[in-house]
Amino acid sequence: MTKYTGKGVYGAVAMGKISVFKKQDTAIKRIHTEDSEEEKKRVAEAKQAATEQLQSIYDKALREVGETNAQIFEIHMMMLEDDDYNESIENIIDSQKVNAEYAVAVTADNFAEMFASMDDPYMQARAADVKDISNRIIANLTGNVSDGSAGDDKMIVCADDLAPSETISLDKDKVLAFVTAHGSSNSHTAILARNMNIPAVIGVGSKFLSEIKDGDFAIVDGFTGEIFVDPDEKTTAELTAKQKADEEKKRLLQTLKGKENVTKDGKKINIYANIGSVDNIGAVLLNDAGGIGLFRSEFLYLENSDFPTEEQQFHAYKRVLESMAGKKVIIRTLDIGADKQVDYFGLKKEENPALGYRAIRICLTRPEIFKTQLRALFRASVYGNLGIMFPMITSVSEVEKALAMCGEVKAELKEQGITVSDSVELGIMIETPAAAIISDKLAKLVDFFSVGTNDLTQYTLACDRQNPDIEQFCDTHHEAILRLIEMSAENAHKNGAWIGICGELAADTTLTETFLRMGIDELSVSPTFVLKVRDAVRNIDLSK
Template sequence: MKKFTGKGVYGAIAMGKISVFQKQDTLIQRTSVKDTEAEKARVEAAKAAAAEQLQAIYEKALKEVGETNAQIFEIHMMMLEDDDYNESIQNIIDTQKVNAEYAVSITADNFAEMFSAMDDAYMQARAADVRDISDRIIANLTGNVAVQEDSGEKHIICADDLAPSETVSLDKDKVLAFVTAHGSSNSHTAILARNMNIPAVIGVGSDFLKEVQDGTEAIVDGFTGEIFVEPDEETRRRLLEKQKADEEKKRLLLELKGKENVTRDGTKVNIYANIGSVDNIGAVLLNDAGGIGLFRSEFLYLENNDYPNEEQQFLAYKRVLESMAGKKVIIRTLDIGADKQVDYFHLKKEDNPAMGYRAIRICLTRPEIFKTQLRALYRASIYGNLGVMFPMITSVSELEKILAICEEVKAELREQGVTYSDTMELGIMIETPAAAIISDRLAPMVDFFSVGTNDLTQYTLACDRQNPDIEPFIDTHHEAILRLIEMSARNAHANGAWIGICGELAADTTLTETFLRMGIDELSVSPAFVLKVRDAVRNVDLRK
């Protein structure tokens, strides 16, 4: 038996035979050509074929992982038409009089190197996207398209790394688990694996692929990040018991549907769901969430080629509220910037975008965008139980400006005879240490707080959460983070406001009791974690 260790990105156990994913390595040779126009025409034909392939992959991803996660393939389609990328290919063909395959390969190398050298972790990740689309164009040029053999059996797919398109293109019904020698837990492939509910381990190391071959028996433990190749009987027995216990736990969780989120001593806790698109509402209802604790409104901006107008936003918010049939829906206002870039916003390149021009800072300096969104939200408020929260707050003066703009919008609507709800709650996200520290001043001004633990962690610990090299230094249970949350809870309740947590820590059931003892009123998690958190809440006794 041989044991390898990486980073588990989806907790589950898989047992079966290994299938090594073989990329079609195409040796690109430079050849001289006389007819450069013919070579450029070949590139256009290969790009057209790539666009059709990517459209098919996008539609498959849409069904399996939802619209938000499928957007990466829309980005790939856009990159196919990028002017700089295409001009580089054409220029190499024209000036060097070389074959199309070579021109695409050199352009891919140059662009990938350029992205990799950038300081922004989000932009660094685009290097893999450039290589993915370039490999697809080259495969179409050479006719060397990768096809995995289909034996009809399920396999543990092992690879050096997997591009997002490769991950989605694999038949989910034939995949037991993913194991990659390289990769980051923030990569698109890791995110897709999580959303496909497939056990996955990344970053096992280059030696791993030298030690395995097709048909080798293995066990993947996605909880611990361990892979056991040709496991002995004791290991097999132990992990089989662990697998059965996990499956039993998931089965028991389903029995919690329709049950209350109440501790053993009778304390009620709201458990809501986080979503990034209107299309995710089905998952919220399927997993029996009590409401939506975080609706990321920026999806409307990310999907558009221009600023979404008031009517488009109003219809989206109205649909969410009507679909939730009176259950609480909390919509976060525009949170663009940092790792979420939109071309038509024309944001400047920043050395440290996570701490830069983003979220509420954009809204307050571009009030026309902010007021359009607020008008749509207030108009939609009569169709359900709406709460609105503002991200990236750091001062009382910011909140005063926000509330003043809200009053302006309400006055305009009244003057125009447009109805809105007088009971719509307004809240802020506690995601900066500054907001937590002055939460006693902020609480009297709002109805609720929602703690964004992802950003609160990176700002408190000075750790860029987009940088995979920093992962060993990120302690999400750090005393400083927990103290800031507790301080915010205490100040919220002292001033008549309620408080929830909508960041990743809300789903960390090792902290559920800690949060409830702090007085947290609501936990908002990914839909798949709702029942798991409900189970944790129902096992807490705050009398002890």
């Protein structure tokens, strides 16, 4: 038996035979050619084929992992039409009189190096994307296109790393688990694996790939990040029992549907769901969430090539409110900036984008954008139970300005004869230490707080959440973070506001009791974690 260790990104146990994922051979020869027009024509045909393939992959991703996670393939299709990228390919073909494959490969290397050298984490991530689309074009040029099949048997897919398109192209029904030598827990592949509910371990190291072969029997423990190749009887028995226990627990969780989120001593708590698209509503209802605690409205902007209109936004908000049939829906206003960049916003390059011009700062300085969104929100408010919250708050004045703009928009709508609900709750996100420290003052202005633990951790511990090299320093259980949450909870309740948590920590059941003892009123998690958190709540006795 040989044991390897990486980082588990989806907790489950899988056992079966290994299939080593072999990348297409992209070694490209430089070939002199006199017919440049013919080579450019070949590129155009390969790009057209790539677009059709990516559309198919996008449709598959839409069905399996939802619109939010499928958007990476829309980005790939847009990158295929990038003027700079295409002009580079054509220029190399014309000036160097070389074959199409070589021109695409050189362009890919140049653009990937350019993106990788940028300070912005979002732009750095584009390096992998440009490589992915370029490899697809080259595969079409050479006729070396994979059909994404993985044989007839279910296999543990092992690879150096997997591009998002490779992950989605694999037949989900034939994949027992993913194991990669490299990658980070924030990579697209890791996110896709979590959303596909497939056990996954990343960062096992290159030695792993050099020592395994197709057909080896292995067990993957996505909880611990361990892989056992040719396991002994004792290990197999232990992990088989663990797998059965996990499956039984998931089955039992289904029996919790329709049950109350109430502790043994009678304290009730709201358990809501986080979503990034109207298309995720089905998952919210399927998992019996009590409402939506975080609707990430920025995806309406990320998926558009221009600012979404008031009508576009209104119909999206109306649809989610109607679908939730009176259950609470909290929509976060625009949170663009930092790792979420949109070209048409025309944002300047920043040395520290996470500390820069983002979220509420954009909204308050570009009121035409903010008021369009607020108009759409208040128009939709009559179709359900709406809450609106503002992200990235650091001061009282920011909240006062945001509330004043809400008042102006409501007044304008009423003057136009448009009905607006008078019961819309207004709140803020506590995701900066500044907001937590002055939460006593902020609570006097709003109806609720929602703690964004991802950013609160980043800003409190000075740890870039996009940097995989410092994951070991990002202690999400750090006492400073818990103290800031507790302080915010106390100040909320003293001033008549309620408080929830919508960051990753909300789903951490090792902290559920801690949060309830702090007085947290609501936990908002990914839809698939709703029943798990309900189970944790129902097994807590706060009277002890």
